[in-house]
Amino acid sequence: MSPYIVILSTGSELTAGRSVDTNSGWIANQLFELGWKVKKFITLPDDPKLILSELQSLQSLAKETPVLAIMTGGLGPTEDDYTLETVLKLTGKTSYSVEKAKLRLTKIYESRGKEYKDILPSVFRQTFVPEGCKTLDNSVGIAVGFIETIGEKSHLVCMPGVPSEMTEMFKRRLVPELKKLYPRENLHQKTKWLWNIGESLFQNDFIEPNRDEFFQEAEWGVTANRGYIKCIFQSTNETLLSTIIQRLEDTYPKIISDDVFQFVHEQLLKEKLTISVAESCTGGLLGKKLTEQPGSSSYFIGGFLTYSNEMKSNLLGIPMETINTYGAVSEEVARAMVDGLCRKTGTDFGISITGIAGPEGGSPEKPVGTVCIGIREPNGNISVHRYLFPGNRESIRENASNTALFLVYQSFKN
Amino acid sequence: MSPYIVILSTGSELTAGRSVDTNSGWIANQLFELGWKVKKFITLPDDPKLILSELQSLQSLAKETPVLAIMTGGLGPTEDDYTLETVLKLTGKTSYSVEKAKLRLTKIYESRGKEYKDILPSVFRQTFVPEGCKTLDNSVGIAVGFIETIGEKSHLVCMPGVPSEMTEMFKRRLVPELKKLYPRENLHQKTKWLWNIGESLFQNDFIEPNRDEFFQEAEWGVTANRGYIKCIFQSTNETLLSTIIQRLEDTYPKIISDDVFQFVHEQLLKEKLTISVAESCTGGLLGKKLTEQPGSSSYFIGGFLTYSNEMKSNLLGIPMETINTYGAVSEEVARAMVDGLCRKTGTDFGISITGIAGPEGGSPEKPVGTVCIGIREPNGNISVHRYLFPGNRESIRENASNTALFLVYQSFKN
Structure with missing residues (x-):
């Protein structure tokens, strides 16, 4: 049987709207992939009374049905981090410092210099957890996570709110524990x-x-x-x-x-092929996407940001006449861009993007969202694709960069 | 006295993590600027039982303290929209169709053609509100919002979940009502x-x-x-x-x-100055950031993504000897990059970034996170800054790009 799942995030920056909670959705999505549905998200400010009262409600609920509460935030070093204190009040337990985490913290702070070393004692609290709980190591940051029991088949998981720390802890440490605590048919x-x-x-x-x-x-x-x-x-x-x-x-x-980002990364590595880009309206976004994964330097060698027409002409050797005749956003210019690009870089793949990201610059023939993408394949073939992407400036730029990667995917598949 | 404020959003796509709730944070931010602090966000799936039970809790709470609950979502035309039904169950009231909204809906649907006219009766429910409540007109979409009383000085506000409709309704209709319901000093x-x-x-x-x-x-x-x-x-x-x-x-x-992104954008426009970039470890992220705002083509002309050493040498004219002697991540190479860049582009500002984004490639002298940023100012001065940024690959790249913009900000200020 699935537990009643609640995701609880704490942080006054969240309830003040200064920061968007992406943790809860991410966790819900991961749980969905494990076959579990979430009943409720709760977000609270850094207020120990409100947090305690919420945890007490969950503890009461656990008397009726198995509850799994996953909480993020409030494990940091500052005075407005109340998670541990509140959990101790809830259970009446004491806490202790995890030796391994303490050593790690000391090493990190000492390497940062004197002013950090001086405040070291004030940040040790991040290494404390309730006695007798299951600890969750933090391999990215400092605060230690833990799983506390709050009733029969009911658990409260506490993890740091920093997304990079939380996601790593969730995948590596928490998921194996959850599978033990709530076994279910293989999905x-x-x-x-x-x-x-x-x-x-x-x-x-x-x-x-x-x-x-x-x-x-x-x-x-x-x-x-x-x-x-x-x-x-x-x-x-x-x-x-x-x-x-x-x-x-x-x-x-x-x-x-399939997952285009992963596939393109792996395939470029495997086939030892190289790629370069010539970007106009995306301004570097495609290059950024191509270099997100460690090891991308094996295939991505670089490229050109040709935002202005002069740069298209000077750097990629496109005749100004071509630009003036067909317009900077045209199949002809996209073709010339990717052709010029690969002549300069000599890579196996080349991609060019030119488009109208808006909100200004559209026309009846070429409305905002018009994007031309050129791709040069390892066999030397060049093809150009024209799209009309929906949404605002950000959306059009994201669409264009993602679709460019889909074209590389398709080239591998064909 | 401020009410106890709760923001409630409904939608199974939210609790499954398929979609991120940006409404709650936006509302909280608006309320924060009005001087109100939110006590809690709650997100629920489209499940009428869970929603009713939550509203009943709020109604109980309202017996002790003034409560303001602001709810978004569930006012649409489809079978999984339960807000009105649930509110009627809570209060025991009946509902009626707002004549003005009904006429508006009819006009919109009739203008869309026969297939829309045919489904008109099925979408009328969006024009219904509880009797005796304060209605909130929707000037963007169709569903009518409303304010229901749930206790002494306690109110439940229901608004559509579509952000463009909600934000307009909030600013134009709700804020004036809130100021009347809960008057307070200017913040x-x-x-x-x-x-x-x-x-x-x-x-x-x-x-x-x-x-x-x-x-x-x-x-x-x-x-x-x-x-x-x-x-x-x-x-x-x-x-x-x-x-x-x-x-x-x-x-x-x-x-x-101040806000560096906004300031740099405005100042470049105002002083009619141009900028170009030469990026290594950020792979295009700085260019992407510089082109996020409409109108950036007035100052951003483009740049070079020189991810490999060959590209640094071929495109920016850096002697391979310099790279081999000092290493690709060094003050010397950052300086040569920005110098070569501005010789090629002729822009007023130039920025170069070279660093170790990791997770591999670090050394004792140059650990992961080491980034050198070169800046050429309009007066021709070049300066180079070396940093050690914390965090993972993504974090280091974001840090480097943001800090590069801060250097431009500082150049304007000095």
Whole structure:
């Protein structure tokens, strides 16, 4: 049986709206992939009374049903970090300092110089956890996480609020513990990406017609992103899952993919191919995406940000006449950009992007959202693709960069 | 007296982590600027039982203290929109259709053609509100918002979940009502940024020593970001606020700034100056940041992504000897990069970034996080700054790009 799951985040910066809580959604998403649904998110300011009262409610609820409460934040070194103190009040326990964490903290602070060394005693509290609880090591930051029991089959998990620390702790330390605490039937999951299609259209064209056949015994979920939707299917019946994916591939042969970012990264490494970019409207976003993964220096050698027409002409050797005749946002210029790029860099793949990110600069023939992407493949072929992306400036730039990577994916697949 | 404020958002896409709730934070931020603090955010799936039970808790709480609950979502036309139904159950009232909204909806749907006209009856429910409540017109979409009384000085506000509809309704319709329902004194606010300083150090060095003098009559809050912390101060006493800012400037003369992104954008436009970039470890992130604002094409002309040493040498004319002698991540190479850059582009400002974003590639002399940033100012001066940024790959790249913009800010200020 699944526990009643609540995700609790604390931080006055959240309830003041100065910062957006991305932790709760991320955790819910991870739990969904494990087959669990969340009943409630709660966000509280750094106020020990409010936090304690909420934890007491959860403790009461745990008398009726198994509860899993996952809490983030409030484990830091400052006076407004109340999580440990509140949990101790709740359980009546004492706390102790985790020796390993204390040594690690000392080493880190000493390496930062004297002013940090001086405040060391005031930050040791981050290494304390309630006695007798299960600890969760922090391999990114300092604060130690822990799992406390709050009733029969009921647990309170406390993790730091810093996303990079929390996500690492969740995946490496917490998930194995959760699987022990709440064992369940093995759930299979498959994920596919569909490009440049809306969520409602997908639901209408794929989910509805297949509802009776597939979705009595399987769950589905969609995450909409810039340029693609991620479709997640889950079932304990693995054969059914394969049938669903086959139907999906038959329905959308041209726009379906796996995780493009991961695939392109791995394939470039594996085939020892190189890539370079020439970006106009995205201003560097594609290059940034191509260098997100460690090891990207094996394939990404660099590129040109040609935001102005002069830069397109000077750096990539595009005749001003071409730009003036067809416009900077045109198939012709995208082709010339990627051609000039690969002549300069000599890479196997080349990508060029030129478009109108808006909000100004649109025209009836080329409205805001018009983007031309050129791709040069390792065999020397150049093709150019024109799109009209929806949304605002940020959305159009994200769409364009993601779609460019999809074109590299397709080139590998064909 | 301020009410106990709760923000409630509903939507199964939120609790499954497929979509991030930006409404609650936005509302909290607006309320914070009006001088109100939010006690709690709650997010629930589209489950009428869970929603009703939460509203009943709020109704009970309202017997003890004035409550203001602001709820978004669940007012749409589909079967999983439960807000109105749940509120009617809570109060035992009936509902009626707001005539003005009904006429508006009919006009909009009729203009969209036959298939929309046919489904018109099924969407009328969006025009219904509880009898006797205060209605909130929707000038962007269709669903009508409302304010229901749930106890003495206690109110439940229901608004649509679509951000563009909600924000417009909040600002135009709700704020005037709130000011009538909960009158209070005028609050002033000032924000400053501090660079490359941790939150705990700031609290130790500034808040603690000034607590008695300043923070009995003023509120403070800190948002930590990559490279900077944003410090917000609020008070009804405007003179006190100016004194606090003056003390802050005296304490941190070298690392204080206003909103760097906005300032750099406006100043480049105003002084008609141009800028270009040469990025290594950030892979395009700085260019992306410089082109986030519409109108950036007036000053950002482009740049070079020189990820590999060959690109640094070929595109920017840096002798391979310099790279081999000092290493690609060095003050010498950062200087040669920005010098080569501005020779090629002829811009007023030039920025170069070269660093070790990790997780591999660090050494005892140059650990992961070492970043050298070169800046060429309009007067031709070149300076190079070396940093050791904390965190993971993403964090180091964000830090480096933000700090580069801070250097431009400082150049303008000096």
